[in-house]
Amino acid sequence: MQEIFNPSRCDLISMDVSHLLDSLNDTQRKAVCASPEHMLVLAGAGSGKTRVLVHRIAFLLETEQTRPYNLLAVTFTNKAAREMQYRIETLLRRSPQGMWAGTFHGISHRLLRMHWQEAKLPQTFQILDSEDQDRTLKRIIKSLQLDEKVWTSKQSQSFINSQKDKAIRPHDILIEENDFWLKQMVQIYQMYEEHCQRTGAVDFAELLLRSYETLRDNESLLTHYHARFRHILVDEFQDTNTIQYLFLKLLAGEQAKLFVVGDDDQSIYSWRGAKVENIQNFSQNFENTKLIRLEQNYRSTGTILEVANALINHNRQRLGKRLWTEGKAGEPVYIYKAYSELDEADFVVAKIKAWEGKLSQVAILYRTSSQSRIFEEKLIGKNIPYRIYGGIRFYERAEVKDVLAYLRLIALHDDDGAFERIINLPKRGIGQKTLETIRATARKTGVSLWQAANQLTQDKALSGRAHNTLQTFILLIQQITQSIKDLSLKEQVKQVMQVTELSEHYKKAGKEEAQRRLENLDELVTAAEQFSHSGKDGMDPLTAFLAHSALEAGDAQANEFSDCVQLMTLHLAKGLEFDSVFLCGLEEGLFPHQNSIKEGNLEEERRLCYVGITRAQQQLYLTHSESRYRWGLRESARPSRFLSEIPVELLENVKLQTTRSIGNHHFNTGKLIDFEVGQWVKHGKFGEGIILEREGEGELSRIYVKFSEGSKWLLAAFANLEII
């Protein structure tokens, strides 16, 4: 491993492509115009990672006689893929035709659509999202007559996905004779696989694994892609899991050059299979790798970077990096110690109220999503607009998925998940009994539910009423399938909603709920209308739209364009930046989270904290509370160890300057457990007061203090209380 720099090379070509290199610093330029070899760009937070990736692509296209056809660019999220595509087009002032750019899943999906025969899939295979996968597993577990409390679908789901993420099929698993748990899991995995294959269903993990296997086992295909892709560029490489790594390695072969960009210090997804080792050992795994570190930061103040550096330095397992800036040291990083989560939120909201810049440049970050509620309440109270990230996204909404289920069943009658979802929606009198008969028949003869239902009606095997309702359902599906065949996508969606009476069905729900649902259905029609599909990869518009809905679940909220405070978990904040950041709930057990402490995964928690800190451009507030309401109980809390890992000279303790008169007020007594009712206390600001009431015992007890200032009860800085 060696640092490379070849000035002559840059000089040589800079005449042609100066517009690609001028705006870059020396290190970035080295990365962008490196000779074609495997490259690992260790890009610290805010160091221009995407910039380097985009300029590298442009550079290859303009100087290396590389055609877009020879390039493959991979990201993790659709958002990152869109951003990359947009920036390439802006830089080149044209759209590179023939380049493959997309997410791992998007690219795998594309491969499978193009080579569905080699992949041994039906041409119209459907994609299962994790809800579909969960429902499928529930049915399989039930069919095995297992105790659903012992063998939960969620547990099986994570078992199966983690196996697939490691490229492990059921037959690859060695089971010891007495390992009943594993034996059972493998059986569920196996049945799930057979079921998916039979019904043409492909889950997210399967997209990757199946396309990997397809390439691996088809020499001619692999040869074709080896000849095609000369350069493979990967973003956020620290987030790759085993199958993604294998996929890249296979696709790169001996010919292609990998250009991977990432930051081991920002690896925060090990819990969903990401392997930091992929980036940490990259240079050992790929011969002749050049390493470049991007350490100059263009985002944050010097002080914020020092805080970040100091914190991450406590991690052992890292490739090592130290962020620096040419900019100013800026303000100190502030620490606020609150009495309670209410006080914490009051503080944050008061500071935001005083903020004079754009609200969209302020972020409240937290470890767990449950922390958002209190901030939400306080922001509403002060009339500050906000946006919470996360939650249920558009294509995940129940009513949207209901319509999509009809469309799926139309596209592929064998889709059991879709069949089960809508067989009795809206209610058409097909009950559990009939459904169970269909399931049993399907199981017995090894066919899909649709085929079983057809069989049963043909054989007249059901009682009169059940027979009729089922017959009506089958005719309904057959009839829609025929009648919408030649319609536009938008009309297809509209027709399905009308003919199936789904729209009518939702109208019957409660007033506001009905309103919301109908709006979402309207939105779905609009989405179908706007969905443009070039007709590539051999997909009809409907199949393409269904794939799109599974692969790009869309955003959760609409108010994206208004100026509002941004609330999100630390995980969601990765890749974003804000002028002012509030990093809240820095308490032992919450951040680092109890489960991570228990599992000894502190380094990842620290990286998460590092991610949070490095989101801030100008101001950073770190807050923690002495007590917190969790699970219906008030618990005392100690400051996070991360706070003590930051040198004190970089920090400044702050207090809220406002005093407010209030009614009864509770104080968590914390360390001041010696106070008794009737005692007089003295406070630095409010003067003398008397303890009127005490509730509870020990550290969790509360006291009510009345100060002698007028007849009002006051909120005081508790730590300043003294017995007199």
Next chain:
DNA sequence: TCACTGTAATTTTTT
């Protein structure tokens, strides 16, 4: 089939 009730769990989330 639906509404009610008791129980258990409660980190992070993209595709």
Next chain:
DNA sequence: ATTACAGTGA
């Protein structure tokens, strides 16, 4: 405190 979910009875 909140929520999700399975079980139960009308």
